[in-house]
Amino acid sequence: MADDDWRARASRMGRTTARLREGHMPDVQIWSIRVVRPTRDPCITCSDPLDTSTEAVEVFSVDGVRLLFHADCHDMWVAFRERANRHDPPA
Numbered sequence: 854m855a856d857d858d859w860r861a862r863a864s865r866m867g868r869t870t871a872r873l874r875e876g877h878m879p880d881v882q883i884w885s886i887r888v889v890r891p892t893r894d895p896c897i898t899c900s901d902p903l904d905t906s907t908e909a910v911e912v913f914s915v916d917g918v919r920l921l922f923h924a925d926c927h928d929m930w931v932a933f934r935e936r937a938n939r940h941d942p943p944a
């Protein structure tokens with residue numbers, strides 16, 4: 854089973870990475886982040902239901918947009934945003 858978990862997780866990571874690279878994620882100003890119980894709602898990045906993980910992450914933007922992530926997908930989204938924001942403007 855552990856092997857299947859790993860495969861499912863790797864597949865999810867791949868979809869999340871692709872979605873982030875393609876720029877499909879809304880560019881939101883984060884207002885709040887909290888960890889919530891898993892639900893059947895889909896993760897915004899990989900589209901898998903959120904009950905495949907032990908916890909889900911709920912993000913609200915300042916505009917009131919609600920985004921739900923797997924904890925892993927949220928970590929990747931945060932890292933991706935940080936990388937994007939770190940790009941220096943052309944000299």
Ligand SMILES: [Zn+2]
Binds near residue numbers: 897899900922923
């Ligand atoms: Zn996900």
